[in-house]
Structure formats: structure tokens, C-alpha cells
Amino acid sequence: MVFKKMLSAFGVGGPSVDTVLTNPNTRPGLTLDGHVNLVGGDAPARIEQVTVSLVTRVEIEGGDSEYAGIMEFHRMPVSGAFELAPKQQLAIPFQLPVPWETPVTDVYGQRLHGMTMGLRTELAVARAVDKTDLDHVAVHPLPIHERILDAFQALGFRFKHADLERGRIHGVQQTLPFYQEIEFFAAPQYAQTVSEVELTFVTGQRGVEVVLECDKRGGFLSAGHDVVGRYAVAHTDAERTDWVQVVDGWLRETTARYGSLRAPGYGAHHGHGRRGPGMGGMVAGAALGVAGGLVAGELIEDAFEGDFGDFGDFGGE
Incomplete structure (x- = not known):
């Protein structure tokens, strides 16, 4: 024994x-x-x-x-x-x-x-x-997520990649220590001004905060920049009849407001390896504690690394 x-x-x-x-x-x-x-x-x-x-x-x-x-x-x-x-x-x-x-x-x-x-x-x-x-x-996805993703696809955006970034988005009520970025190649009608769009959902019991980060193309004499727009929608809005029009309006408003987004408070870009103000300027530092009963940012051992692989994508070629 x-x-x-x-x-x-x-x-x-x-x-x-x-x-x-x-x-x-x-x-x-x-x-x-x-x-x-x-x-x-x-x-x-x-x-x-x-x-x-x-x-x-x-x-x-x-x-x-x-x-x-x-x-x-x-x-x-x-x-x-x-x-x-x-x-x-x-x-x-x-x-x-x-x-x-x-x-x-x-x-x-x-x-x-x-x-x-x-x-x-x-x-x-x-x-x-x-x-x-x-x-x-x-x-x-929840119904509200599906309607917005459907609208991106209907507008001609092509899915590129999705990942999770550790950090918090300034001004957004967030409980988890990371946020998701769903990246799209720009649709043809936006290609003159935007090369990529990153979509983030911060979901709560009542609705979703939608954060758009548009990678704005540079001109012959100007550098490109990232611009950010933030929009709140309720779960009950999922059955709204024309989400294509709504998302198109968000994108056009976001890219048109670039000048105002350069105001103090957004700061320099801290991540993604890109230039100018953008999501990185909205993200707080990576030092995160335990809040709301969740394990905030605990990295576990790599024993499971081999079990996590790539599982394909949607909307690809």
C-alpha cells in the first residue's frame, strides 16, 4: 500500500x-x-x-x-x-x-x-x-452578432483573421481581460480609403458595444492611419430590417470623423504594429488584476498547447 x-x-x-x-x-x-x-x-x-x-x-x-x-x-x-x-x-x-x-x-x-x-x-x-x-x-454568435456579420458579408468584406488581444478598451464596460478582433479585407466600395476593418463585440446582458477600427489608406503625400468608431446596439434591435444600411453608415461615419479622432486622449498606438491613433490608443495597460470573480489574465501551463490548433476560417477563398 x-x-x-x-x-x-x-x-x-x-x-x-x-x-x-x-x-x-x-x-x-x-x-x-x-x-x-x-x-x-x-x-x-x-x-x-x-x-x-x-x-x-x-x-x-x-x-x-x-x-x-x-x-x-x-x-x-x-x-x-x-x-x-x-x-x-x-x-x-x-x-x-x-x-x-x-x-x-x-x-x-x-x-x-x-x-x-x-x-x-x-x-x-x-x-x-x-x-x-x-x-x-x-x-x-448571438442574433445581434449574426446580423452585423451578415451585413459585413453582404457589403463585400472578406474575412481575414480573428484573434484575442490582451487589454481593455477605454470607455467600454469590459469584464474580461481581453477583447476579440475580427479582421476583414475592405470591400471594393471602401477600398480607396480603407484597406482593412477590425470588428470588436463587447457583449452584455442588454446589448453589444460595437467597436470598428478602420485601417485608413495613406495618400501619395500622406501616411495611413487607424480610425475608431464605437456604436451601442440592444439585443432587441437584432430584427432591425436593414443592417446593411446601418453598418454602411457606421463605416462611413467612422472614416469621415478621422480629424476629430486625433484629439488628445487617444494617444499613440500601443499595438498591432501600425501607425497613428487607433484601438491601441484606446486600450489600457496590460497589468490586469482579478475582478468580478473571474480569473483575469492567468496564463496556464503549455500542457494544452498541442490541443489548440487552427480550425479553418469562414468567408475565405
């Missing part, structure tokens, strides 16, 4: 964990339901806690460089301490609320190129190596 306990301390013959999701597809503001299935090892084990959490890949700026890290941003315990007997089988149900600001990973039935999301299960075992499990999760 002493030998078995020693092996268990090194993770040999210890308990195992496997999480099964009822449905890996969800939307912001909904839940992820499932069971954490445990099987006891060769010796009795004291389980200190079982937790589930959402993890994703986030771009992090450090000095003059940028790197990607796996970040845990939402955590919930599903069980407290208990004893797990040898070979005992136990299923623990859970229902994890998905934060409203959770980024979208799948659109039109396809994974957005650049996006990854997983449900991480951690089994904390007393005096032994903790066990973990990772399951892929697909976060689909």
Missing part, C-alpha cells in the same frame, strides 16, 4: 478524469452542461476540489514583441473535497454559465481562423499530481 501511495504521488495508478459535454456548442450568456467522470486509482485518494474553466489563446504584448499564451478566463468549482475509493466510478454534473463577453469561435458552421476555445477540467488530488482534461468548445 505504501508503494502504491508513492506511485500515486507521481501520477502513476492515480485517479483519472474525463469530462463529457452534453453539447460543445453554446453562445454568450448561455451555459455549457456536462458531467465530470472520475475513476479511482489503485489506492484511495483525497480529492480536494474539482473545477471547470474556459481557456483560450490570447495575443499578449511584451515590450516590442508579441506572443501568444493560453489564458484561463472563467472558472467554477463543481465539487468540494471528498474521498475517492480505489476503482470507484463517479459522475459529477455541472452547468457552467458562459460569460456574455466570451468571444465567438464559430460562424456559418465553421471555425474562425485564429480562434480556439476549450473547457479545462482540473482534479486537485491531495499529495499527488493533479489531473486535467481539455474539451474543445464552439461559441456561436
Whole structure:
């Protein structure tokens, strides 16, 4: 028995964990339901806690460089301490609320190129190596997101890439330690003034703050610049009849207001490697703490790095 306990301390013959999701597809503001299935090892084990959490890949700026890290941003315990007997089988149900600001990973039935999301299960075992499990999760857009994305596609924008940037957008009520950027190549009718557009949704229970960053083309004697527009819409506006007209109006208003966006308060661009005022000037520093009960900016070990790959894109050629 002493030998078995020693092996268990090194993770040999210890308990195992496997999480099964009822449905890996969800939307912001909904839940992820499932069971954490445990099987006891060769010796009795004291389980200190079982937790589930959402993890994703986030771009992090450090000095003059940028790197990607796996970040845990939402955590919930599903069980407290208990004893797990040898070979005992136990299923623990859970229902994890998905934060409203959770980024979208799948659109039109396809994974957005650049996006990854997983449900991480951690089994904390007393005096032994903790066990973990990772399951892929697909976060689909809410109706208001779908209408706006449909409008971009109808206007002729082509999807380029999506990623998460660590930081906070100035003036936007934000609870997560990062924001999503969905990048598009400019549609032909905007190509004379804009080369790319980055779309950010900051979603809440009542509605969505839509942030547009337009990469404004430079002229023969002038440099290009990024310009930013911010628009608030309610979830109840999703059935508005002409979202194409609304989004077109946002884009034209944003690019036309470039002069006013150079006012003090936007500052220099801190990210993305581009010039002039833009989203980077609106983003606060990267030093983030724990707020609202969420794990803000905790980078987890790279044990899951191999499980996060690219899953294609939508709207590509």
C-alpha cells in the first residue's frame, strides 16, 4: 500500500478524469452542461476540489514583441473535497454559465481562423499530481452578432483573421481581460480609403458595444492611419430590417470623423504594429488584476498547447 501511495504521488495508478459535454456548442450568456467522470486509482485518494474553466489563446504584448499564451478566463468549482475509493466510478454534473463577453469561435458552421476555445477540467488530488482534461468548445454568435456579420458579408468584406488581444478598451464596460478582433479585407466600395476593418463585440446582458477600427489608406503625400468608431446596439434591435444600411453608415461615419479622432486622449498606438491613433490608443495597460470573480489574465501551463490548433476560417477563398 505504501508503494502504491508513492506511485500515486507521481501520477502513476492515480485517479483519472474525463469530462463529457452534453453539447460543445453554446453562445454568450448561455451555459455549457456536462458531467465530470472520475475513476479511482489503485489506492484511495483525497480529492480536494474539482473545477471547470474556459481557456483560450490570447495575443499578449511584451515590450516590442508579441506572443501568444493560453489564458484561463472563467472558472467554477463543481465539487468540494471528498474521498475517492480505489476503482470507484463517479459522475459529477455541472452547468457552467458562459460569460456574455466570451468571444465567438464559430460562424456559418465553421471555425474562425485564429480562434480556439476549450473547457479545462482540473482534479486537485491531495499529495499527488493533479489531473486535467481539455474539451474543445464552439461559441456561436448571438442574433445581434449574426446580423452585423451578415451585413459585413453582404457589403463585400472578406474575412481575414480573428484573434484575442490582451487589454481593455477605454470607455467600454469590459469584464474580461481581453477583447476579440475580427479582421476583414475592405470591400471594393471602401477600398480607396480603407484597406482593412477590425470588428470588436463587447457583449452584455442588454446589448453589444460595437467597436470598428478602420485601417485608413495613406495618400501619395500622406501616411495611413487607424480610425475608431464605437456604436451601442440592444439585443432587441437584432430584427432591425436593414443592417446593411446601418453598418454602411457606421463605416462611413467612422472614416469621415478621422480629424476629430486625433484629439488628445487617444494617444499613440500601443499595438498591432501600425501607425497613428487607433484601438491601441484606446486600450489600457496590460497589468490586469482579478475582478468580478473571474480569473483575469492567468496564463496556464503549455500542457494544452498541442490541443489548440487552427480550425479553418469562414468567408475565405
